[in-house]
Amino acid sequence: MTATLTEASRESSPGTARPRAKRGRAGTRPRTFYLFVGPWIAGFLLLTVFPLGYAFWMSLTNTDGLSPNWSYVGIDNYVRVFQDQQTIASLGRTMIFMLATVPTGVAAGLAMAVMLNRDFRGRALFRALFYLPAVVPGVAAALTFKIIFDKNAGFANAAIGAAGGEPVSWLADPYVRMVLIFMILWGVGGSMIVSLAALQDVPRELLEAAKVDGAGPVHSFFRITLPLLSPIIFFQVVTGVIGSLQVFVPSLLLAPVNGAAAVTAVPEGNYLFMVHVYAEYFAKSHFGYASALLWVLFIFVLLITAIVFKIGNRAVFYGGVDPSERKD
Amino acid sequence: MTELIARRARVTAFYLCLVILAVIFSGPLGWLILTSLKAPNELSVFPVQLLPSVPQWHNYIDAITFIDFLGYARNSLILSTLSAVLTTISSAWMAYGFARLSAPGKKFWFGLLISTMMMPGIITLIPTYLMFAKAGLVDTYVPWILWGLSGAAFMIFLFRQFFTGIPKELEEAAILDGCGHVRIFWQIFLPQSGPMLAACMVLTFTAAWGDFIAPSLLLSSDRTTLAVAMTAGYVNEKGFPVQNLLAAGSTLFILPVLMMFLFFQRFFVQGFSTSGLK
Numbered sequence: 001m002t003a004t005l006t007e008a009s010r011e012s013s014p015g016t017a018r019p020r021a022k023r024g025r026a027g028t029r030p031r032t033f034y035l036f037v038g039p040w041i042a043g044f045l046l047l048t049v050f051p052l053g054y055a056f057w058m059s060l061t062n063t064d065g066l067s068p069n070w071s072y073v074g075i076d077n078y079v080r081v082f083q084d085q086q087t088i089a090s091l092g093r094t095m096i097f098m099l100a101t102v103p104t105g106v107a108a109g110l111a112m113a114v115m116l117n118r119d120f121r122g123r124a125l126f127r128a129l130f131y132l133p134a135v136v137p138g139v140a141a142a143l144t145f146k147i148i149f150d151k152n153a154g155f156a157n158a159a160i161g162a163a164g165g166e167p168v169s170w171l172a173d174p175y176v177r178m179v180l181i182f183m184i185l186w187g188v189g190g191s192m193i194v195s196l197a198a199l200q201d202v203p204r205e206l207l208e209a210a211k212v213d214g215a216g217p218v219h220s221f222f223r224i225t226l227p228l229l230s231p232i233i234f235f236q237v238v239t240g241v242i243g244s245l246q247v248f249v250p251s252l253l254l255a256p257v258n259g260a261a262a263v264t265a266v267p268e269g270n271y272l273f274m275v276h277v278y279a280e281y282f283a284k285s286h287f288g289y290a291s292a293l294l295w296v297l298f299i300f301v302l303l304i305t306a307i308v309f310k311i312g313n314r315a316v317f318y319g320g321v322d323p324s325e326r327k328d
Numbered sequence: 329m330t331e332l333i334a335r336r337a338r339v340t341a342f343y344l345c346l347v348i349l350a351v352i353f354s355g356p357l358g359w360l361i362l363t364s365l366k367a368p369n370e371l372s373v374f375p376v377q378l379l380p381s382v383p384q385w386h387n388y389i390d391a392i393t394f395i396d397f398l399g400y401a402r403n404s405l406i407l408s409t410l411s412a413v414l415t416t417i418s419s420a421w422m423a424y425g426f427a428r429l430s431a432p433g434k435k436f437w438f439g440l441l442i443s444t445m446m447m448p449g450i451i452t453l454i455p456t457y458l459m460f461a462k463a464g465l466v467d468t469y470v471p472w473i474l475w476g477l478s479g480a481a482f483m484i485f486l487f488r489q490f491f492t493g494i495p496k497e498l499e500e501a502a503i504l505d506g507c508g509h510v511r512i513f514w515q516i517f518l519p520q521s522g523p524m525l526a527a528c529m530v531l532t533f534t535a536a537w538g539d540f541i542a543p544s545l546l547l548s549s550d551r552t553t554l555a556v557a558m559t560a561g562y563v564n565e566k567g568f569p570v571q572n573l574l575a576a577g578s579t580l581f582i583l584p585v586l587m588m589f590l591f592f593q594r595f596f597v598q599g600f601s602t603s604g605l606k
Contacts, residue, residue, distance in 0.1 A: 029431075030431030030432060030433075031431075032425075032429055032431075032509050033425050033429040033430060033431035033434060034425075034431060035425075035510075036421060036422055036424055036425025036426075036429060036509070036513075037422050037425040037426065037429075037434075037437060039418055039421070039422060039477055039478055039479065040418075040422040040437075040441070040478055040479050040481075040484065041437065042478065043474065043475075043477065043478015043479065044440065044444065044478065046474070046478075047452065047456055047474060047475065047478060048444060048452050050459065051452045051455035051456040051458075051459055052451070052452060052455065054455045054458065054459055055451075055454075055455040058455075065458065112349065115342070115345065115346065120342075122346075126346050126349075126350060128590070129349075129350045129353055129354050130349060130350070130353050131589075132353065132354065132357070132586070132589070133353055133356070133357070135534055135585055135586070135589045136357070136538075136582055136585065136586075137534065137537060137538020137539075137555060137581070137582065137585060138538055138540065139538055139540045139555040139556075139558055139559060139581075140538065140558075140578050140581055140582045141356075142559075143558065143559070143574060143575075143578045144356050144357065144359070144360045144578060145356065146569075147359065147360060147363050147571055147574065147575055147578075148356055148359050148360075150571065152371065152372040153363065153366075153371040153372055153571050155355075155359045158377075158378060186353070186356060189353065239445075246449070246450040246451070248450065249540050249541050252540075253540065253559060258559050258560045258563070258569075274450055277454075278454070281454055287458075290454075291455070294451050294454065294455070297451060298451050301451075302443070305443060
């Protein structure tokens with residue numbers, strides 16, 4: 001980080017005084033900063049801190065959200081989290097889902113971005129076609145995949161039938177988890193477009209200089225492009241990992257029943273951690289226990305973020321600076 | 329000569345890859361449209377019929393009348409526009425603070441911003457819903473207004489990255505002229521970020537248009553959005569989905585998103601990479 005200290009703090013800490021990085025930056029009053037950032041802080045307190053606190057309070061009780069007869073149960077709900085077989089199984093499924101979607105998604109997105117970063121006829125058309133599914137709303141994607149993998153009217157069974165096979169119940173166990181993974185990977189264009197934008201920021205002179213020095217395209221990709229892209233890849237992996245922990249709407253939408261009862265009809269293969277949380281809240285009215293599950297997930301996400309950032313700080317090139325040469 | 333052949337082979341292989349990928353990515357929507365044009369008796373035959381024998385265009389009219397499609401679409405439009413405009417402007421506003429201003433505690437708040445970006449929104453959604461329910465705000469748009477005004481962490485982050493990339497020379501002159509930060513934001517930064525604003529609007533609009541979980545928790549069945557109504561509406565009296573109407577309805581539901589995307593497409597790639605002084 002560059003030093004952007006105000007005059008006041010510079011004077012109060014002469015021992016750590018650093019040269020002012022840029023003209024015109026210092027001298028801003030804190031009030032101005034809080035005028036700009038204030039609404040976010042207020043929203044954060046009201047819409048994140050307060051609900052989390054509310055959930056934490058519920059997690060210490062046996063409330064069902066309606067009945068006035070509830071009592072504090074201490075950490076019982078948290079103890080139950082680690083004894084509940086359904087919780088552990090759903091967490092395992094979520095991990096497998098994450099491993100099946102995040103690395104493949106980021107790698108495929110990057111590969112497609114590299115293909116589209118060349119100059120060729122029809123580039124804009126292919127870019128649009130690859131990116132299109134990523135803008136299709138999740139609800140429509142789920143409905144589309146339900147229609148494609150429908151046992152009777154779906155394309156998947158049409159193809160199998162044409163090859164002489166027997167129709168498969170795609171939307172039931174054990175196949176439905178594959179449908180979920182296909183559906184998520186269908187939207188890989190989102191990752192592609194982010195990588196493509198980053199690729200276009202790679203300085204052309206650098207690649208040309210490497211070419212002049214006799215480096216092949218593969219060599220300069222791994223030695224120049226990839227390191228420069230590492231912040232954006234890292235960002236995608238982190239958001240992908242955390243995003244896959246919260247997947248539950250697609251599971252709900254792929255269930256054979258629609259509406260409020262959907263959560264009770266999610267096939268086991270798609271019964272991910274958040275599906276379990278939702279079921280505990282709204283199908284079973286175990287508000288206390290479900291809140292404890294939310295808090296466990298919250299802690300889990302914080303831990304993953306901390307670990308990933310620790311790794312990322314060592315391996316990622318921010319602003320083109322090699323991590324081993326970074327001083328702060 | 330052999331070099332020429334090798335080059336031709338490479339180009340052919342490259343295009344072949346592209347075409348296969350294109351088929352994979354556009355196939356599902358193609359099937360959706362084919363299904364939307366089928367007659368009911370063409371839906372459950374085995375082996376499955378690929379093409380409708382006669383395209384049933386009236387399925388689209390039936391899809392609109394089968395549920396109160398236009399009513400739900402209006403709800404979706406209001407909600408998504410509200411959400412997109414508020415979120416975009418407020419996110420840019422707050423990003424300016426993070427990109428260009430300093431104050432004690434800035435590092436702390438920025439760290440917090442990054443971690444909320446990482447945090448599953450779904451964790452807070454259910455308790456937030458319970459909170460809104462207790463406050464009597466269920467079945468109003470107030471939750472979306474509050475969400476909009478407080479911005480979206482990811483958008484703030486993107487805007488902040490974008491603003492950081494704007495050369496300081498642009499505003500230094502303005503600062504020397506005694507121009508305040510609010511004016512610098514409105515008159516220099518916002519006009520500079522056209523593609524970014526468009527991208528943010530489109531992304532938030534489509535997110536709200538397609539959002540299923542928040543409206544299904546917060547809105548009653550007649551005030552709800554198209555996204556929620558779609559999932560439950562197209563069933564016959566026996567409770568089975570009416571596939572062809574569902575497909576037609578889904579196509580119509582995707583259409584505005586698709587059109588926005590095609591119209592703003594060029595902004596998406598540019599939006600993340602342009603900066604001033606070019």
